[in-house]
Amino acid sequence: MFRVDSRFEIHIPPFPGDQGQKVQQFHFVEQCFNVPLWHIQVLPRAVGEDDFQRWSCYLAARASDALGILLGQRWESTKLHVVLPQYLIRTDSIALARCSALWECRVNGRSNSAALMFDTSLGSFVDPEFEVIESANVQRTAIRWRDSEIAGVDLHAQSKRA
Numbered sequence: 001m002f003r004v005d006s007r008f009e010i011h012i013p014p015f016p017g018d019q020g021q022k023v024q025q026f027h028f029v030e031q032c033f034n035v036p037l038w039h040i041q042v043l044p045r046a047v048g049e050d051d052f053q054r055w056s057c058y059l060a061a062r063a064s065d066a067l068g069i070l071l072g073q074r075w076e077s078t079k080l081h082v083v084l085p086q087y088l089i090r091t092d093s094i095a096l097a098r099c100s101a102l103w104e105c106r107v108n109g110r111s112n113s114a115a116l117m118f119d120t121s122l123g124s125f126v127d128p129e130f131e132v133i134e135s136a137n138v139q140r141t142a143i144r145w146r147d148s149e150i151a152g153v154d155l156h157a158q159s160k161r162a
Helices: 063-070 155-161
Strands: 037-044 056-060 073-083 095-107 114-119 125-126 140-144
Touching: 037 063, 056 063, 063 073, 063 095, 063 140, 063 155, 073 114, 114 140
Parallel strands: none
Antiparallel strands: 037 056, 037 073, 073 095, 095 114, 095 140, 114 125
16 A cells, blocks of 8 residues: 655646546655565557557556556566565565566465465565465465566476575
């Protein structure tokens, strides 16, 4: 979750075609909870050969929201990074990692409990949306998203090493 303050709002006129949409932009926001912070980059598909393509960037505080953006439409390309809090990586500072895959998982011993697990360059972690769960306590059931630039990597072997 993010907290915003109107003192830090940037007033930019809407782009042509965005009339009627209420979009607010801020140059300063507060991340209220100590959870992973997702940085999602998406490149829309070009419709015509004269179309200008530009990357759009989003921030999210939940893996499910990042997944919603990644799967929201057919993108030309996607990239996902995550800022990992200290308690997940057991260090004294936060770390930025590239995410290679998002998995749907079942929590061991809980038949109706689902979670999202993510593989990164720093290891595999379970999104602590509701509670902190060790990756050893979940079973992967389905891959939901995979980084297109790392598509040739065996994600099961990578996650077993982490």
